[in-house]
Amino acid sequence: MFSFYSNQITGETAILGEEESIHCSRVLRKRVGDEVHIVDGMGKIYLGRILTLSKNKVEVQLLRLVVEEEKENFKIQIAIAPTKNINRIEWFLEKSTEIGLDSVYFVETEHSERRKVRLDRLQKIVLSAMKQSKHTYLPELHDLQKLSHFLVNLPDIEKKFIAWCEDDTNHLLKDNIEPGEDVLVLIGPEGGFSPKEVELCKAAGFETISLGKSRLRTETAGLVACAIVNFIN
DSSP, rough: OOEEOOOOEEEEEEEHHHHHHHHHIIIIHHHHHHHHEEOSSSSSEEEEEEEEOSSSOOOEEEEEEEEEEOSSSSEEEEEOOOOOSSHHOOOHHHHHHOOSSSEEEEEEEESSSOOOOHHHHHHHHHHHHHHHHTTTTTOEEEEEEEEHHHHTTTOOOEEEEEEOOTTOOOBBBGGGGGTTOEEEEEEEOTTTOOOOHHHHHHTTTTEEEBBBSOOOOOHHHHHHHHHHHHHOO
């Protein structure tokens, strides 16, 4: 049975947003009385029955709770500089959502080649990936902000790392985290972080780490970091 996402659940009723409503009514041609699954992006899946249906709004009566998944005992957060080719960041979001992550922060750095992102489009990418991979938690996306602003408003998290290609200490991410720890990994742009930015991050509590011997593209580095934390857990 196909699942639809709703963040508008009140009592025993769920309302689908415009995109989900169009997909339900126009693409899948669901009808009033059809049963569907509703995922709330916060760990719950419900069985529901369509009450009203139009192009832009579908109302669903929730019949029963089917799944209630507990949140993992660790968090994966990735802060990343968007690439010039936005398709590469979309690929990163899709694949990392399939693997499992909690939130993504988009940061603008000295060498960034992209100064703007369409958060609404990127949210559609993670929503689709969440449903396709049968996850029940929707990753949280934070709009693009300057690195300096991000460092002032850091999330409260145990382990903070900056992936830096120039670090010759060979501190591997996999050797510096333990199961159950919340982890934030900062990934730079195609041109890398400037030495000044690295020092600012260190002053904010970040440790420099390596993701391995290869020099990875921005989007690949983000995905590898996500996979390593999941593997450790």
